[in-house]
Amino acid sequence: MPPTMKDVAREAGVSTATVSYVLNDKPDSISEETRARVLSAVARLGYTRNITAQNLRQQRTRLIGFAWSEKPRDHPNAILDNFAYYLTRAAAEIGLRILTFTYPENDPIPVYADLVRTRRVDAFVVADTKPDDERIRFLIDSGFPFVAFGRSTPGWAYNWVDTDSRAGVAAAVDHLLALGHERIAMIAWPESSLSGNYRIEGYRLALERAGIAVNPRHLVRTVHSEQNGREAFAALWALPAHERPTAIVAVSDLLAIGVINGAREHGLRIGADLSVVGFDDEPMSQYVHPALTTLAQPLPAIADEVIALLDRVLIGVTDVTQHLVAPPLIVRASTGPAPVTA
Amino acid sequence: MPPTMKDVAREAGVSTATVSYVLNDKPDSISEETRARVLSAVARLGYTRNITAQNLRQQRTRLIGFAWSEKPRDHPNAILDNFAYYLTRAAAEIGLRILTFTYPENDPIPVYADLVRTRRVDAFVVADTKPDDERIRFLIDSGFPFVAFGRSTPGWAYNWVDTDSRAGVAAAVDHLLALGHERIAMIAWPESSLSGNYRIEGYRLALERAGIAVNPRHLVRTVHSEQNGREAFAALWALPAHERPTAIVAVSDLLAIGVINGAREHGLRIGADLSVVGFDDEPMSQYVHPALTTLAQPLPAIADEVIALLDRVLIGVTDVTQHLVAPPLIVRASTGPAPVTA
DNA sequence: TTGTAGGCGTTATCAT
DNA sequence: ATGATAACGCCTACAA
Numbered sequence: 001m002p003p004t005m006k007d008v009a010r011e012a013g014v015s016t017a018t019v020s021y022v023l024n025d026k027p028d029s030i031s032e033e034t035r036a037r038v039l040s041a042v043a044r045l046g047y048t049r050n051i052t053a054q055n056l057r058q059q060r061t062r063l064i065g066f067a068w069s070e071k072p073r074d075h076p077n078a079i080l081d082n083f084a085y086y087l088t089r090a091a092a093e094i095g096l097r098i099l100t101f102t103y104p105e106n107d108p109i110p111v112y113a114d115l116v117r118t119r120r121v122d123a124f125v126v127a128d129t130k131p132d133d134e135r136i137r138f139l140i141d142s143g144f145p146f147v148a149f150g151r152s153t154p155g156w157a158y159n160w161v162d163t164d165s166r167a168g169v170a171a172a173v174d175h176l177l178a179l180g181h182e183r184i185a186m187i188a189w190p191e192s193s194l195s196g197n198y199r200i201e202g203y204r205l206a207l208e209r210a211g212i213a214v215n216p217r218h219l220v221r222t223v224h225s226e227q228n229g230r231e232a233f234a235a236l237w238a239l240p241a242h243e244r245p246t247a248i249v250a251v252s253d254l255l256a257i258g259v260i261n262g263a264r265e266h267g268l269r270i271g272a273d274l275s276v277v278g279f280d281d282e283p284m285s286q287y288v289h290p291a292l293t294t295l296a297q298p299l300p301a302i303a304d305e306v307i308a309l310l311d312r313v314l315i316g317v318t319d320v321t322q323h324l325v326a327p328p329l330i331v332r333a334s335t336g337p338a339p340v341t342a
Numbered sequence: 343m344p345p346t347m348k349d350v351a352r353e354a355g356v357s358t359a360t361v362s363y364v365l366n367d368k369p370d371s372i373s374e375e376t377r378a379r380v381l382s383a384v385a386r387l388g389y390t391r392n393i394t395a396q397n398l399r400q401q402r403t404r405l406i407g408f409a410w411s412e413k414p415r416d417h418p419n420a421i422l423d424n425f426a427y428y429l430t431r432a433a434a435e436i437g438l439r440i441l442t443f444t445y446p447e448n449d450p451i452p453v454y455a456d457l458v459r460t461r462r463v464d465a466f467v468v469a470d471t472k473p474d475d476e477r478i479r480f481l482i483d484s485g486f487p488f489v490a491f492g493r494s495t496p497g498w499a500y501n502w503v504d505t506d507s508r509a510g511v512a513a514a515v516d517h518l519l520a521l522g523h524e525r526i527a528m529i530a531w532p533e534s535s536l537s538g539n540y541r542i543e544g545y546r547l548a549l550e551r552a553g554i555a556v557n558p559r560h561l562v563r564t565v566h567s568e569q570n571g572r573e574a575f576a577a578l579w580a581l582p583a584h585e586r587p588t589a590i591v592a593v594s595d596l597l598a599i600g601v602i603n604g605a606r607e608h609g610l611r612i613g614a615d616l617s618v619v620g621f622d623d624e625p626m627s628q629y630v631h632p633a634l635t636t637l638a639q640p641l642p643a644i645a646d647e648v649i650a651l652l653d654r655v656l657i658g659v660t661d662v663t664q665h666l667v668a669p670p671l672i673v674r675a676s677t678g679p680a681p682v683t684a
Numbered sequence: 685t686t687g688t689a690g691g692c693g694t695t696a697t698c699a700t
Numbered sequence: 701a702t703g704a705t706a707a708c709g710c711c712t713a714c715a716a
Contacts (some may be wrong), residue, residue: 002459002461004708004709004710005509005709005710005711006709013686014687014710015686015687016687016710016711017687017688017689017711017712018685018686018687020710020711020712021685021686021712024711028713029685029686030685030686031685031686034685036685037629046459047711048456048459049460049710050398050460050708050709050710051460051461051462051709052394052398052403052461052709053398053708053709053710053711054709054710054711055394055398055500055692055693055694055710056392056394056395056397056398056692056693056708056709056710057691057709057710057711057712058692058710058711059692061394063441068427068430072429073424073427073624073625074627076420076624076625077625078418078420078423081423081424081426082415082423084423084426085410085415085423085443087445088410088442088443089412089444092443092444097439097440097441097442097443097462098442098443099428099439099440099441099538100407100430100439100440100441100442101434101439101440102427102431102434103429111396114390117344117388117390118390118391118392118393119344119392119393119394120393120439133688151589184690210602218706226628226629234577235500239482252576254629257626257629260631261629261631264631281418282418283415283419283420283624283626284416284418284599284624284625284626284630285626286568287418287568287599287600288626288629288630288631289602289603289606289628289631291628311360313586323712324697326655339344343707344690346692346693346694347693347695348693349703355701356702356703356705357702358693358695358703359695359696359701359702359704359705360696360702360703362694362696363695363701363702364696368693370703371702372701372702373701373702376701376702391693391694392692392694394692394693394694395692395693395694395695396693396694396708397694397708398692398693398694398696398708398709399694399696399707399708400694400695400696400708401708503703569698659691
């Protein structure tokens with residue numbers, strides 16, 4: 001129904017090959033006059049190439065697969081959702097589109113494999129990575145192009161871009177040290193979480209740099225939830241007075257808000273009696289009370305980097321690039337000078 | 343490189359037509375024996391059909407376009423992002439994939455038109471609709487298939503599913519009435535916002551049903567932002583004592599949180615001195631203090647409905663369906679009994 | 685500089 | 701019940 005190249009060729013009185021050459025800007029081969037005739041025919045007919053035909057011919061789709069895990073969405077987790085937006089926007093800049101899909105948390109491979117076998121996409125952007133990530137292993141093994149947002153097992157050779165959690169948390173701790181805090185605690189995830197561990201590294205690093213020994217009781221590991229943030233706070237607050245932290249860094253805004261909510265129940269003034277830092281900069285974190293100091297995920301930058309790498313990969317470049325982007329520290333009201341020791 | 347139908351045909355000793363018949367389950371035409379031979383050849387070669395070729399042949403893509411506006415993402419607006427997830431999941435159930443893209447707020451048509459002309463997608467799901475929405479008009483005019491999440495100009499004949507804001511707000515007001523509140527204020531968006539107006543309708547409806555006259559000073563219109571929520575609260579609180587509201591319903595969680603933050607500065611206890619209701623159930627709203635009573639966007643249900651309609655549209659059904667889904671009221675700590683009049 | 689023609693991998697029509 | 705074969709719309713040797 002819509003015009004095809006054949007229609008344009010007839011209209012312009014040339015062959016379809018000529019039309020194709022004009023449309024693809026084949027270097028010095030078409031006379032100015034012919035080119036003009038073709039272009040005017042294209043305009044007259046309102047012709048646009050059928051991308052499916054182009055794709056079949058060129059053996060590609062210009063589509064990049066991006067997936068969400070099907071885990072329950074009861075926690076705020078704006079990061080991945082936001083990333084999808086930035087990724088979509090960045091991809092468009094180089095003529096790529098994002099095809100979204102979802103996968104079961106415990107069995108991700110079939111849907112990835114299907115997309116590969118049917119040649120539905122040219123490549124993937126893998127996010128929400130974990131150590132020993134099956135998807136990454138599968139893609140490496142099958143030699144299918146992809147770039148990841150996030151690290152997996154250290155040593156695996158694949159292209160990734162990730163938030164520099166270590167540097168981020170170190171900056172947060174430096175900020176607290178500068179405010180005079182000395183008893184700084186950290187609430188992290190279980191040991192199986194790679195990014196949680198990188199964040200702990202940043203914590204240790206900054207303290208060591210300042211010549212402060214890490215108090216093992218100041219490091220609490222717990223599962224991601226607001227309730228667990230409250231409980232972690234309670235545990236820290238139950239320490240003997242001389243060990244009680246004056247500041248707490250959490251690996252996520254959600255845990256930080258749990259801490260704040262727990263501290264409120266104890267009558268503490270956040271930003272004065274206790275300083276709290278989160279991680280992620282969830283959209284609402286600027287509006288909670290008090291506004292949360294946190295490390296912002298640099299999503300637009302990461303999306304741009306991922307797409308840049310993808311572009312190279314699709315061209316056929318094979319050397320591996322791994323890159324960290326530092327999250328900016330957003331200082332708000334939840335951190336303040338260390339309280340004067342009683 | 344990967345096996346084609348021709349390879350399978352050779353392997354099974356049949357024609358490509360036969361392979362195609364088997365794969366497409368053509369009714370009673372293939373002998374059991376041939377079918378088995380073909381299937382075993384398919385398995386042996388690990389063959390999967392090339393979807394691009396299939397698409398070219400069948401003149402379709404099995405792709406649905408879904409877009410975000412490129413407006414700045416400084417507010418929490420989890421709704422659209424979340425919807426993208428649920429839509430993706432629902433689409434997969436009927437073999438459709440979502441292709442995402444972004445469009446400039448003030449000039450959306452070119453990117454939609456391009457996707458149409460290149461036959462990149464079979465249909466669109468249009469979200470974030472507004473009155474007199476250009477995109478909807480364009481799609482109606484061009485006869486291109488789509489379903490919308492959200493209403494536009496009343497009277498336009500197209501398929502949509504939307505949150506029943508009117509019923510939602512009415513339920514919120516009923517909840518407040520049952521708690522003994524009589525001076526209930528509403529903070530809404532400017533008149534240009536259709537959904538804001540539907541929410542006001544629900545507000546009026548519930549009050550009228552209860553025989554309470556609407557005090558015009560209890561209806562404040564303002565632009566979506568936390569700061570404006572604070573200011574709207576301040577304006578309401580500046581009313582003479584006998585007109586001061588004991589409860590405020592906001593058109594969004596963001597405005598509601600602004601109200602809460604404003605009220606805190608005035609020393610009010612939310613849920614006691616003042617009850618507050620939001621709308622959307624942003625992911626963080628359950629964790630702010632006090633936890634926010636709000637109306638939850640029924641996104642999974644809407645996504646399912648949208649996909650169901652889309653399925654009909656793609657089959658060629660032309661009658662228009664328009665459907666509202668009621669948002670459940672989530673009662674939390676920000677609403678409580680009306681304060682005893684001093 | 686331009687045209688001819690083959691092929692990308694399917695599906696569908698028409699024979700047999 | 702199965703097989704030839706012609707599209708689907710485009711790109712690209714190769715020829716002219």
